[in-house]
Amino acid sequence: xxxxxxxxxxxxxxxxxxxxxxxxxxxxxxxxxxxxxxxxxxxxxxxxxxxxxxxxxxxxxxxxxxxxxxxxxxxxxxxxxxxxxxxxxxxxxxxxxxxxxxxxxxxxxxxxxxxxxxxxxxxxxxxxxxxxxxx
Amino acid sequence: xxxxxxxxxxxxxxxxxxxxxxxxxxxxxxxxxxxxxxxxxxxxxxxxxxxxxxxxxxxxxxxxxxxxxxxxxxxxxxxxxxxxxxxxxxxxxxxxxxxxxxxxxxxxxxxxxxxxxxxxxxxxxxxxxxxxxxxxxxxxxxxxxxxxxxxxxxxxxxxxxxxxxxxxxxxxxxxxxxxxxxxxxxxxxxxxxxxxxxxxxxxxxxxxxxxxxxxxxxxxxxxxxxxxxxxxxxxxxxxxxxxxxxxxxxxxxxxxxxxxxxxxxxxxxxxxxxxxxxxxxxxxxxxxxxxxxxxxxxxxxxxxxxxxxxxxxxxxxxxxxxxxxxxxxxxxxxxxxxxxxxxxxxxxxxxxxxxxxxxxxxxxxxxxxxxxxxxxxxxxxxxxxxxxxxxxxxxxxxxxxxxxxxxxxxxxxxxxxxxxxxxxxxxxxxxxxxxxxxxxxxxxxxxxxxxxxxxxxxxxxxxxxxxxxxxxxxxxxxxxxxxxxxxxxxxxxxxxxxxxxxxxxxxxx
Numbered sequence: 242x243x244x245x246x247x248x249x250x251x252x253x254x255x256x257x258x259x260x261x262x263x264x265x266x267x268x269x270x271x272x273x274x275x276x277x278x279x280x281x282x283x284x285x286x287x288x289x290x291x292x293x294x295x296x297x298x299x300x301x302x303x304x305x306x307x308x309x310x311x312x313x314x315x316x317x318x319x320x321x322x323x324x325x326x327x328x329x330x331x332x333x334x335x336x337x338x339x340x341x342x343x344x345x346x347x348x349x350x351x352x353x354x355x356x357x358x359x360x361x362x363x364x365x366x367x368x369x370x371x372x373x374x375x376x
Numbered sequence: 377x378x379x380x381x382x383x384x385x386x387x388x389x390x391x392x393x394x395x396x397x398x399x400x401x402x403x404x405x406x407x408x409x410x411x412x413x414x415x416x417x418x419x420x421x422x423x424x425x426x427x428x429x430x431x432x433x434x435x436x437x438x439x440x441x442x443x444x445x446x447x448x449x450x451x452x453x454x455x456x457x458x459x460x461x462x463x464x465x466x467x468x469x470x471x472x473x474x475x476x477x478x479x480x481x482x483x484x485x486x487x488x489x490x491x492x493x494x495x496x497x498x499x500x501x502x503x504x505x506x507x508x509x510x511x512x513x514x515x516x517x518x519x520x521x522x523x524x525x526x527x528x529x530x531x532x533x534x535x536x537x538x539x540x541x542x543x544x545x546x547x548x549x550x551x552x553x554x555x556x557x558x559x560x561x562x563x564x565x566x567x568x569x570x571x572x573x574x575x576x577x578x579x580x581x582x583x584x585x586x587x588x589x590x591x592x593x594x595x596x597x598x599x600x601x602x603x604x605x606x607x608x609x610x611x612x613x614x615x616x617x618x619x620x621x622x623x624x625x626x627x628x629x630x631x632x633x634x635x636x637x638x639x640x641x642x643x644x645x646x647x648x649x650x651x652x653x654x655x656x657x658x659x660x661x662x663x664x665x666x667x668x669x670x671x672x673x674x675x676x677x678x679x680x681x682x683x684x685x686x687x688x689x690x691x692x693x694x695x696x697x698x699x700x701x702x703x704x705x706x707x708x709x710x711x712x713x714x715x716x717x718x719x720x721x722x723x724x725x726x727x728x729x730x731x732x733x734x735x736x737x738x739x740x741x742x743x744x745x746x747x748x749x750x751x752x753x754x755x756x757x758x759x760x761x762x763x764x765x766x767x768x769x770x771x772x773x774x775x776x777x778x779x780x781x782x783x784x785x786x787x788x789x790x791x792x793x794x795x796x797x798x799x800x801x802x803x804x805x806x807x808x809x810x811x812x813x814x815x816x817x818x819x820x821x822x823x824x825x826x827x828x829x830x831x832x833x834x835x836x837x838x839x840x841x842x843x844x845x846x847x848x849x850x851x852x853x854x855x856x857x858x859x860x861x862x863x864x865x866x867x868x869x870x871x872x873x874x875x876x877x878x879x880x881x882x883x884x885x
């Protein structure tokens with residue numbers, strides 16, 4: 242199977258940028274990052290069918306199984322994947338908006354466990370210090 | 377007949393989910409519709425299991441397109457068995473949710489709950505039945521989209537925070553899944569699992585290993601195995617208890633099923649993957665259960681035990697023997713039922729005490745002795761006390777591990793026994809803090825307007841009945857353990873001979 246270098250590089254850049262944005266603290270950037278990652282994955286799926294070619298219709302030049310026609314299966318799969326990405330992105334945006342309404346900021350909230358550990362530390366420090374204070 | 381009945385567990389809930397949206401103002405009709413749909417699901421799943429066990433894998437080619445091009449639905453022993461168990465669990469959780477909803481009278485969230493729950497049921501059924509890798513991705517998405525709505529059903533700050541983590545992690549896994557499917561297609565030119573199984577065998581070892589490990593990472597995120605589990609205890613406990621119960625029982629197990637299916641069918645008997653699986657199994661068991669020991673919140677504690685016990689299923693798979701796989705399947709069946717039951721009972725405890733914090737509860741055995749019994753039986757089963765189902769499933773796995781005799785397998789046997797003991801400790805800790813001791817004051821509901829009503833002395837009969845039904849279901853696994861173990865052994869033998877599956881799919885086309 243031959244690949245297309247331009248498309249392969251585009252896939253790589255989309256993954257890199259998507260991953261970078263996903264690691265940010267701002268929710269909108271996380272959402273955008275997931276969108277870009279999704280585009281990268283869809284492009285890769287499209288490319289897995291091999292090089293572009295003629296229309297895979299019965300009756301078209303070359304016929305459905307003739308040489309030089311495009312592989313229609315990855316295109317059908319990409320369409321499905323795009324629809325799914327679209328729906329989930331819409332839900333994610335709604336949720337990010339809800340988070341903004343509730344908390345007033347656009348940041349990823351702290352982890353519950355982290356917050357508990359952070360809260361516990363001063364207490365424990367206080368517990369070890371206190372007897373000395375009393376002396 | 378099979379052409380109609382095999383797609384039914386997928387198509388029927390999707391159709392009735394649509395109807396359910398139309399009926400959102402008629403609560404009674406909506407409830408009746410959901411119960412009816414899931415009851416039909418149980419009957420059909422039971423029949424499919426019978427057919428798969430007596431006549432071999434049942435196969436339907438959707439739309440009449442022949443196998444490598446079209447989408448095949450396959451019900452072999454493993455998928456039919458898990459389909460039946462999940463249908464039973466979905467039904468009992470639905471009854472519990474109806475009991476809770478009727479008691480609390482929350483109209484708006486309930487109207488959304490029913491359609492989403494049915495879509496979830498359809499997604500789970502499709503994931504078990506599909507014989508096509510891309511269709512498996514669609515099944516995961518159907519299931520996950522429904523679960524996104526269910527986990528944020530309440531729309532409060534905690535749910536949105538937890539839901540965000542859950543959705544971002546799931547989406548990342550889905551993106552990896554699409555990538556893996558693309559690479560499999562690029563390498564083999566097919567996404568039909570039976571067809572891919574034949575063509576993957578012709579690939580160079582390195583390429584095949586890379587594809588296998590990539591799919592393992594994807595399903596590992598869904599199944600919450602060792603380095604990829606941290607999203608689970610953070611997101612599950614915030615949802616309403618019926619939702620958490622069904623997620624805990626089924627969603628991770630769909631990931632486990634996908635791991636078992638792909639590793640046995642597409643990448644059979646790879647030594648590298650086998651040792652990776654056994655190592656991950658040990659780490660998952662130990663880290664999961666150690667996490668559970670230090671929790672103060674009952675639901676968080678139970679969420680960590682899910683992670684710990686996923687390790688047992690990986691352990692059985694990593695052995696790649698009939699006994700090991702049979703133990704893994706039996707463990708999956710046991711764990712689906714028992715973990716769901718524990719979360720249902722945790723919901724009842726929280727409702728009664730007003731909190732799921734262990735340090736703020738106490739003396740519940742004096743005020744609610746029935747709850748104490750309902751908690752104790754599945755808790756002991758999870759820890760593996762004979763003669764309950766957990767003991768039988770663990771015994772099967774440990775015997776398979778010692779029969780294997782490899783160093784990693786013996787380490788995993790040790791980890792399995794340690795995890796079992798630590799589970800008993802965690803369950804006993806819950807017992808002594810929640811049920812023994814002084815009767816604690818009921819904590820008043822911090823937010824009386826949300827979907828979860830707590831701190832109520834009276835437990836609705838339907839909720840209690842549904843939880844009791846689940847407990848009895850767990851007990852009956854030990855009663856039918858003999859025939860069930862014979863069935864899982866036959867299913868395991870099928871898995872180790874992928875040629876039968878491949879032939880069934882490709883010949884019917």
